[in-house]
Amino acid sequence: MKKAIINTFAILGLVFLTSMFFNHSTAQSSAKKSIEGKPISAGIMEIAEKSCVKCHSEGGKGIAMMHLNLSDWNNISMEKQAGKAKEMCKMVSKGMMPKKKIREKQADGVPSQEEVKTICHWAQSIQ
Ligand code: HEC
Structure with a gap:
């Protein structure tokens, strides 16, 4: 029983970390897309x-x-x-x-x- 609870926490932790990772990477790529362009030389x-x-x-x-x-x-x-x-x-x-x-x-x-x-x-x- 105790083991099951620990497993649940482990999985929740993993899901949390993964979502952090994805949030972080999408935030980065959208930042790149929003960089303002430069006028044509x-x-x-x-x-x-x-x-x-x-x-x-x-x-x-x-x-x-x-x-x-x-x-x-x-x-x-x-x-x-x-x-x-x-x-x-x-x-x-x-x-x-x-x-x-x-x-x-x-x-x-x-x-x-x-x-x-x-x-x-x-x-x-x-x-
Ligand atoms: C007489 C009109 C005309 C002139 C002048 C012209 N284009 Fe185009 N261009 C077009 C048309 C129409 C299209 C739409 C695609 C097609 O019909 O091939 C196009 C499409 C393009 C595309 C997109 C190609 C693709 O397949 O997505 C680029 C890039 C482009 N032109 C660049 C230029 C550049 C650079 C110049 C100047 C050196 C230029 N064009 C001059 C009419 C012109």
Whole structure:
């Protein structure tokens, strides 16, 4: 009988410790998510102004804005910014952004190789 009581306490203790542990770790990850992001650096914004904002900022295209809204950049968390920046690097490296039709019509809006590198370095720097 005594043993059963001790066991019960042991189990309760374990449950308590486990819940503490989980509470602690969720508190930490939500803290990370709420870290405020940083504005896009001037050099990157210059490239974006030339090549991306037409579709990816206020007044831009609906679908484009759903994926990437540069006007809203300062209001998203650091974690989200890191993810978006990575996508931006991926899309420009593969030549998938700006879209093919636009690239043909407005060649001057296509980022140069140098600019693609700049975007990717920046993306890496904020991961
Ligand atoms: C002519 C309009 C236009 C321009 C200019 C443009 N985009 Fe896009 N972008 C879109 C559209 C539309 C989508 C939605 C997805 C699709 O249709 O492929 C998109 C999607 C994206 C996505 C999300 C991709 C995914 O699969 O989730 C990223 C990242 C992106 N664009 C980055 C850029 C960057 C960086 C530039 C500038 C170098 C740029 N875009 C220029 C129209 C544009």
